[in-house]
Amino acid sequence: MNREKSEKLFIEAEKYIPGGVNSPVRAFKSVDMPPVFVDHGKGSRIYDVDGNEYTDYICSWGPLILGHASPVYYEGIQEALEKGTTFGAPTAIEVEIAKLITEAYPSMEMVRMVSSGTEATMSALRVARGFTGRDKIIKFEGCYHGHSDGLLVKSGSGTLTFGVPTSSGVTPGTAKDTLVATYNDIESVKALFAENPGEIAAVIVEPVAGNMGVVPPDLDFMKGLRKITESEGTVLIFDEVITGFRLAYGGAQEVLGIKPDMTTLGKIIGGGMPVGAFGGRREIMEMVAPLGGVYQAGTLSGNPIAMKMGLNTLTYLRDHPEVYEGLEEKAKRLEAGFKANIEKTGVKAQMVRFKGMTCLFFTDQPIDSYAAVMTSDTRAYTQYFKSMLEAGNFLPPAQFEAIFISDAHTLQDIEKTIEDNYQALKKLK
Ligand SMILES: Cc1ncc(COP(=O)(O)O)c(C=O)c1O
Numbered sequence: 260m261n262r263e264k265s266e267k268l269f270i271e272a273e274k275y276i277p278g279g280v281n282s283p284v285r286a287f288k289s290v291d292m293p294p295v296f297v298d299h300g301k302g303s304r305i306y307d308v309d310g311n312e313y314t315d316y317i318c319s320w321g322p323l324i325l326g327h328a329s330p331v332y333y334e335g336i337q338e339a340l341e342k343g344t345t346f347g348a349p350t351a352i353e354v355e356i357a358k359l360i361t362e363a364y365p366s367m368e369m370v371r372m373v374s375s376g377t378e379a380t381m382s383a384l385r386v387a388r389g390f391t392g393r394d395k396i397i398k399f400e401g402c403y404h405g406h407s408d409g410l411l412v413k414s415g416s417g418t419l420t421f422g423v424p425t426s427s428g429v430t431p432g433t434a435k436d437t438l439v440a441t442y443n444d445i446e447s448v449k450a451l452f453a454e455n456p457g458e459i460a461a462v463i464v465e466p467v468a469g470n471m472g473v474v475p476p477d478l479d480f481m482k483g484l485r486k487i488t489e490s491e492g493t494v495l496i497f498d499e500v501i502t503g504f505r506l507a508y509g510g511a512q513e514v515l516g517i518k519p520d521m522t523t524l525g526k527i528i529g530g531g532m533p534v535g536a537f538g539g540r541r542e543i544m545e546m547v548a549p550l551g552g553v554y555q556a557g558t559l560s561g562n563p564i565a566m567k568m569g570l571n572t573l574t575y576l577r578d579h580p581e582v583y584e585g586l587e588e589k590a591k592r593l594e595a596g597f598k599a600n601i602e603k604t605g606v607k608a609q610m611v612r613f614k615g616m617t618c619l620f621f622t623d624q625p626i627d628s629y630a631a632v633m634t635s636d637t638r639a640y641t642q643y644f645k646s647m648l649e650a651g652n653f654l655p656p657a658q659f660e661a662i663f664i665s666d667a668h669t670l671q672d673i674e675k676t677i678e679d680n681y682q683a684l685k686k687l688k
Pocket residue numbers: 375376377378380403404405406465469470498499500501525526535
């Protein structure tokens with residue numbers, strides 16, 4: 260494929276923007292090539308500035324559950340724009356979306372809207388600390404919860420890809436309050452509680468890890484987290500920024516049957532606009548200003564245009580449960596096809612799937628932990644990624660990210676990708 264215009268744009272972008280991108284995962288640095296500059300998208304496809312067409316398996320890193328430019332997102336947007344884009348005062352649609360989210364997530368008795376997943380997790384932790392009067396938190400190695408200081412410790416996503424799991428610029432004073440446990444290992448959590456008695460405000464976890472590739476949770480581990488946090492008076496936070504409204508309408512907590520004290524959401528709830536949310540038990544959320552002493556604010560929080568696009572998306576998902584059946588069916592087909600190809604070609608790889616979330620790892624270690632994920636052959640991923648891109652598949656440009664499928668992907672899209680996967684794996688041999 261000719262990507263001359265993308266290449267030229269990248270050279271120009273690098274002059275003005277660090278690394279030429281506004282979020283590190285967008286740079287194709289880890290796959291050793293300049294990034295593709297996108298012109299537009301429609302349905303399951305994106306089109307780059309050189310006119311190349313790709314089936315998109317990034318879907319903006321999760322938000323676009325209905326695909327690109329779905330008319331569902333835009334319903335009533337023209338009228339909303341004509342009314343005005345922001346007021347810094349409450350609007351009716353904020354009440355509507357709050358009601359809908361609290362109905363979908365019974366654990367969220369109250370919810371506050373913010374503008375990103377990062378804000379949601381950062382704010383949830385502050386509330387948990389205010390509620391418990393404790394300082395320390397536990398997170399899991401390889402889980403990513405956005406880029407607030409205290410959460411950029413042994414983190415996932417781009418921080419793993421670029422080898423900076425603990426970011427520079429995070430002070431030792433901040434990092435010392437972030438204790439790091441091992442995903443799917445309840446003993447590592449118990450040990451931290453034992454070493455820090457009465458000091459842990461919150462445990463924050465991706466209920467299905469999606470930022471070190473996809474690592475499905477062990478149900479006993481998740482139940483163990485619920486049990487220990489309950490007995491220790493610690494706030495259990497499910498970071499459902501990826502999984503919320505994706506695994507099921509009620510997110511991972513519905514699928515796993517576990518009720519956290521607090522939940523963070525993002526991505527899908529904005530219908531493609533910058534939106535996040537945090538919420539939880541009423542007594543915890545009543546700590547938030549102006550009711551309580553935990554300050555949290557935002558000039559553009561609850562922005563009416565973003566709320567409208569989010570509400571359009573969530574209402575559609577509520578009224579069309581078949582979307583989730585379709586996502587799982589396509590993910591299952593992708594899993595079966597990739598697995599057959601791995602067997603046929605003998606490449607050291609494996610396909611992992613949890614509901615509609617999937618990831619192809621270049622390792623034969625069973626994927627149940629961060630340690631297993633880290634045995635992946637990232638050089639093989641790079642070669643694979645390039646072959647897939649040339650064949651018209653837009654995959655995450657890093658091994659440690661999930662593949663996202665949308666309602667707009669067809670089974671034909673999936674079949675073509677399976678055939679391309681076969682050819683790409685064959686070339687690795
Ligand atoms: C689980 C999880 N939490 C939080 C975030 C942060 O969200 P945002 O990028 O919108 O700040 C992300 C993704 O970036 C995420 O995957």
